[in-house]
Amino acid sequence: xxxxxxxxxxxxxxxxxxxxxxxxxxxxxxxxxxxxxxxxxxxxxxxxxxxxxxxxxxxxxxxxxxxxxxxxxxxxxxxxxxxxxxxxxxxxxxxxxxxxxxxxxxxxxxxxxxxxxxxxxxxxxxxxxxxxxxxxxxxxxxxxxxxxxxxxxxxxxxxxxxxxxxxxxxxxxxxxxxxxxxxxxxxxxxxxxxxxxxxxxxxxxxxxxxxxxxxxxxxxxxxxxxxxxxxxxxxxxxxxxxxxxxxxxxxxxxxxxxxxxxxxxxxxxxxxxxxxxxxxxxxxxxxxxxxxxxxxxxxxxxxxxxxxxxxxxxxxxxxxxxxxxxxxxxxxxxxxxxxxxxxxxxxxxxxxxxxxxxxxxxxxxxxxxxxxxxxxxxxxxxxxxxxxxxxxxxxxxxxxxxxxxxxxxxxxxxxxxxxxxxxxxxxxxxxxxxxxxxxx
Numbered sequence: 001x002x003x004x005x006x007x008x009x010x011x012x013x014x015x016x017x018x019x020x021x022x023x024x025x026x027x028x029x030x031x032x033x034x035x036x037x038x039x040x041x042x043x044x045x046x047x048x049x050x051x052x053x054x055x056x057x058x059x060x061x062x063x064x065x066x067x068x069x070x071x072x073x074x075x076x077x078x079x080x081x082x083x084x085x086x087x088x089x090x091x092x093x094x095x096x097x098x099x100x101x102x103x104x105x106x107x108x109x110x111x112x113x114x115x116x117x118x119x120x121x122x123x124x125x126x127x128x129x130x131x132x133x134x135x136x137x138x139x140x141x142x143x144x145x146x147x148x149x150x151x152x153x154x155x156x157x158x159x160x161x162x163x164x165x166x167x168x169x170x171x172x173x174x175x176x177x178x179x180x181x182x183x184x185x186x187x188x189x190x191x192x193x194x195x196x197x198x199x200x201x202x203x204x205x206x207x208x209x210x211x212x213x214x215x216x217x218x219x220x221x222x223x224x225x226x227x228x229x230x231x232x233x234x235x236x237x238x239x240x241x242x243x244x245x246x247x248x249x250x251x252x253x254x255x256x257x258x259x260x261x262x263x264x265x266x267x268x269x270x271x272x273x274x275x276x277x278x279x280x281x282x283x284x285x286x287x288x289x290x291x292x293x294x295x296x297x298x299x300x301x302x303x304x305x306x307x308x309x310x311x312x313x314x315x316x317x318x319x320x321x322x323x324x325x326x327x328x329x330x331x332x333x334x335x336x337x338x339x340x341x342x343x344x345x346x347x348x349x350x351x352x353x354x355x356x357x358x359x360x361x362x363x364x365x366x367x368x369x370x371x372x373x374x375x376x377x378x379x380x381x382x383x384x385x386x387x388x389x390x391x392x393x394x395x396x397x398x399x400x401x402x403x404x405x406x407x408x409x410x411x412x413x414x415x416x417x418x419x420x421x422x423x424x425x426x427x428x429x430x431x432x433x434x435x436x437x438x439x440x
Contacts, residue, residue: 015088026061040085052211066351073181073386101350124388139167165325171201173373199294220358221343238343246436256434259427271327336418337378340425355382360411
């Protein structure tokens with residue numbers, strides 16, 4: 001039965017399964033999942049999954065219908081890869097949803113997705129993304145023109161560094177769009193331009209980003225599944241992890257001061273140190289040679305541009321300083337939507353409830369939209385990751401209405417408060433750790 005996925009396509013599967021049976025197949029060597037009531041054995045195929053083995057494995061033993069719809073901009077095309085893996089379907093007497101999820105809420109969310117499709121909200125505006133790419137290229141050109149005409153003085157270099165940091169941050173938001181397949185209808189064009197933007201404009205790896213970021217979307221703020229909350233013992237997050245560490249008398253760092261050393265470790269070092277080391281080692285170890293070539297083209301372009309003005313060491317210092325500035329921007333924007341929210345172990349919620357528990361929005365304004373790459377609409381982005389970002393504001397009222405109907409908390413706050421909440425959340429978690437460390 002576990003090898004049914006290896007026997008080819010079955011047009012009319014006769015084998016029926018209960019949720020109890022399906023949930024047993026959530027092991028490293030034995031993985032089943034359910035999509036639209038059909039049961040698939042993904043054990044052998046998971047390693048070939050384009051989005052990475054981990055993201056699909058996180059749904060082993062579960063209903064993956066909404067995740068499947070969310071990540072694929074052309075589900076009917078992907079179905080051809082599923083057919084050989086089909087081993088059966090849910091038994092007629094089984095509930096439509098696993099683990100006591102509210103079937104009416106799930107159905108209403110799927111109806112909302114259908115409404116968004118009918119409203120053409122998954123159709124991108126080519127002019128929007130063309131102008132967005134254009135303003136990034138203009139900033140790159142402006143930086144070169146400044147140093148060409150005004151030389152390498154401290155004031156010119158500081159202004160140039162800020163311009164390049166803005167360009168890099170905005171290129172980061174743009175690669176995010178292509179990585180989520182939200183610009184072109186055809187996936188291959190999204191993949192190609194994604195490699196250009198993240199590789200040639202930023203010097204990073206598309207595959208590294210995909211395999212990491214899709215896990216975050218599949219299981220946001222879930223320990224052992226979302227890599228973004230794997231803090232390598234540097235921070236403790238949420239309410240449960242600090243208490244667990246405290247009870248076990250784990251003290252890798254003085255976590256009651258993490259809201260203070262956060263400023264010294266996280267914003268300044270994430271991109272120039274940790275991400276750079278992880279990107280380079282991943283490309284070499286995983287043999288992502290195409291990504292390595294794209295990244296090499298970035299470094300070649302950068303050094304050819306700036307070595308004539310700053311020399312080798314000066315250009316390296318400039319690059320590091322630009323990434324230092326960008327890292328602050330990136331950390332504050334990406335963490336404000338998640339760190340203050342619930343961070344815990346797997347609770348097997350429905351798609352809507354899981355995303356809303358882990359994300360919050362920031363008030364809309366032209367500046368907030370630009371500054372955050374529209375990640376101020378983090379809720380809508382997490383619910384519909386393939387939706388072009390310029391349409392988030394159109395679907396947001398419908399999402400709010402659905403949340404109100406089912407009592408799902410929809411949180412929205414000002415940008416300044418969102419930044420403050422990061423520090424406040426770290427402080428709270430640190431205090432929980434200290435109390436458990438001393439008294440439990």
